[in-house]
Amino acid sequence: MKYQSHFIVTVALAMASSSLAQTNVTKPTTQPPPYSVVRWTEDYSYLKNQPGNDFFDPIKYIALGEDLSLSLGGQLRERYEYFSNNNFGAGPQDDNGYFLTRGLFHADFKAFNVFRAFVQVKTAMIDGREGGPRPIDADEIDLEQLFFDIRIPLPTAEKDSMTFRAGRQDLIYGAQRLISPLDWANVRRTFEGVKLSTVTGNNTLDLFLVRPVIVDKEELNDGDGNQTFYGIYDTLNLPQLGGKDAKTKAEFYFLGLSQTEAPARPVDVDTYTVGARISSNPKPFDFDVEAMYQFGKSGSDDIRAFAFAVEGGYTFDTVLSPRLYLGFDYASGDDNPTDGEKGTFNQLFPLGHAYFGYIDVIGRQNIMSIHPGIQLTFVKDRPYAKSVKLRADYHWFWRAETNDALYNVAGGVLRAAGGSDQDYVGSELDLLLDWQVNRHLSFYVGYSHFFAGDFLEDTGASDDIDFFYVAGQFTF
Numbered sequence: 001m002k003y004q005s006h007f008i009v010t011v012a013l014a015m016a017s018s019s020l021a022q023t024n025v026t027k028p029t030t031q032p033p034p035y036s037v038v039r040w041t042e043d044y045s046y047l048k049n050q051p052g053n054d055f056f057d058p059i060k061y062i063a064l065g066e067d068l069s070l071s072l073g074g075q076l077r078e079r080y081e082y083f084s085n086n087n088f089g090a091g092p093q094d095d096n097g098y099f100l101t102r103g104l105f106h107a108d109f110k111a112f113n114v115f116r117a118f119v120q121v122k123t124a125m126i127d128g129r130e131g132g133p134r135p136i137d138a139d140e141i142d143l144e145q146l147f148f149d150i151r152i153p154l155p156t157a158e159k160d161s162m163t164f165r166a167g168r169q170d171l172i173y174g175a176q177r178l179i180s181p182l183d184w185a186n187v188r189r190t191f192e193g194v195k196l197s198t199v200t201g202n203n204t205l206d207l208f209l210v211r212p213v214i215v216d217k218e219e220l221n222d223g224d225g226n227q228t229f230y231g232i233y234d235t236l237n238l239p240q241l242g243g244k245d246a247k248t249k250a251e252f253y254f255l256g257l258s259q260t261e262a263p264a265r266p267v268d269v270d271t272y273t274v275g276a277r278i279s280s281n282p283k284p285f286d287f288d289v290e291a292m293y294q295f296g297k298s299g300s301d302d303i304r305a306f307a308f309a310v311e312g313g314y315t316f317d318t319v320l321s322p323r324l325y326l327g328f329d330y331a332s333g334d335d336n337p338t339d340g341e342k343g344t345f346n347q348l349f350p351l352g353h354a355y356f357g358y359i360d361v362i363g364r365q366n367i368m369s370i371h372p373g374i375q376l377t378f379v380k381d382r383p384y385a386k387s388v389k390l391r392a393d394y395h396w397f398w399r400a401e402t403n404d405a406l407y408n409v410a411g412g413v414l415r416a417a418g419g420s421d422q423d424y425v426g427s428e429l430d431l432l433l434d435w436q437v438n439r440h441l442s443f444y445v446g447y448s449h450f451f452a453g454d455f456l457e458d459t460g461a462s463d464d465i466d467f468f469y470v471a472g473q474f475t476f
Contacts (some may be wrong), residue, residue: 005033079471089463098129100186114129136185138217168192199325202237231255242282253279267299287312307331333366333401339454352409357428366406371395386436397425419459445470
């Protein structure tokens with residue numbers, strides 16, 4: 001009963017707030033920016049010169065003086081998850097349901113279009129999970145982000161600039177295959193360090209030097225002194241290819257991860273990743289292609305690894321606007337653990353479930369996957385729903401190298417090599433219904449089933465996994 005009331009109260013408050021958010025129907029001359037995963041990309045400066053039409057607009061741009069402003073916002077999310085045969089029946093969570101509650105609240109201060117101070121506080125709690133919490137489940141109260149920006153305009157063009165950022169900050173790049181704040185998790189991923197971002201025309205060049213933040217659910221979090229992450233990431237918008245609406249992008253990057261010896265890591269490791277990605281949506285087609293190569297040293301061993309990902313889709317101009325798509329992912333494994341060369345790809349700091357299934361069993365290491373899918377739009381731009389969409393995915397998984405282990409979503413060994421020469425791991429069905437009520441309020445419900453394959457059956461517990469979840473989210 002306490003679980004039911006916990007969820008109902010949260011949803012009721014969100015719906016009440018949603019009603020207030022729609023009291024004014026005057027259409028502004030400039031539309032508000034879409035809500036961002038990282039929130040600091042949102043710009044509400046247009047409210048300086050025009051009235052808003054949203055209940056929350058008075059706190060989105062608070063004038064503190066000439067060219068001084070403050071913007072406030074946040075997000076509340078409540079999610080119920082239920083697992084049957086978690087970890088294929090080997091773990092303590094057979095037939096276990098639990099609640100995940102998350103709140104994020106931020107303040108964004110800007111001065112003279114030169115200085116910014118951004119702070120975001122988080123709280124993440126879990127109720128009812130047996131064998132938990134995991135590091136991604138709970139963090140009672142802490143700083144998600146706290147950084148300062150100094151922006152220097154460049155003489156080349158009006159909007160060109162160079163921005164120096166220092167402090168705790170989320171990183172998000174490309175399709176989030178390697179660098180993501182992991183918004184799906186109850187406790188998001190964040191870093192602390194410095195970043196220099198230069199914008200010139202259609203090009204954005206970032207240089208960063210950070211360390212990941214370690215979660216301590218009852219104490220203030222701190223950076224990991226045993227890991228240093230740095231990189232150069234260049235994003236080039238190409239409106240001349242496919243037109244402006246296609247949003248064609250080319251991305252090029254170099255990433256370095258230095259890890260010193262630690263209890264879970266017996267040797268020093270230096271991993272360097274070079275990669276490129278191109279993506280576009282020349283309707284009705286869309287595509288995304290990314291290639292990654294790694295080199296470096298792991299103790300005395302050389303690192304030689306690679307990964308490749310591609311997804312292409314087609315949206316039909318008919319009832320339900322069906323989008324059919326097909327994706328392929330490959331991340332190398334180590335074919336010989338004694339030859340002095342490590343071939344297992346390092347997935348770095350990824351968003352995993354978007355590409356390898358919502359159950360989050362498989363990581364982007366020593367894996368090959370094929371995933372077809374379909375997305376249907378049942379409702380669009382109605383008074384009771386901005387959109388209602390159903391997405392269905394199916395994933396097949398094989399080990400890339402049978403002499404290497406199967407790795408989990410966190411990059412750890414899920415099943416060691418040597419117990420079987422089978423490469424087929426299994427498959428997963430994902431169903432997700434997403435209801436975006438309006439700008440602020442959304443709900444989603446999903447079901448996933450993992451079918452254990454030959455390798456899992458040969459190496460231990462191999463019960464099929466069932467995963468059900470339902471969530472409500474309110475953003476302002």
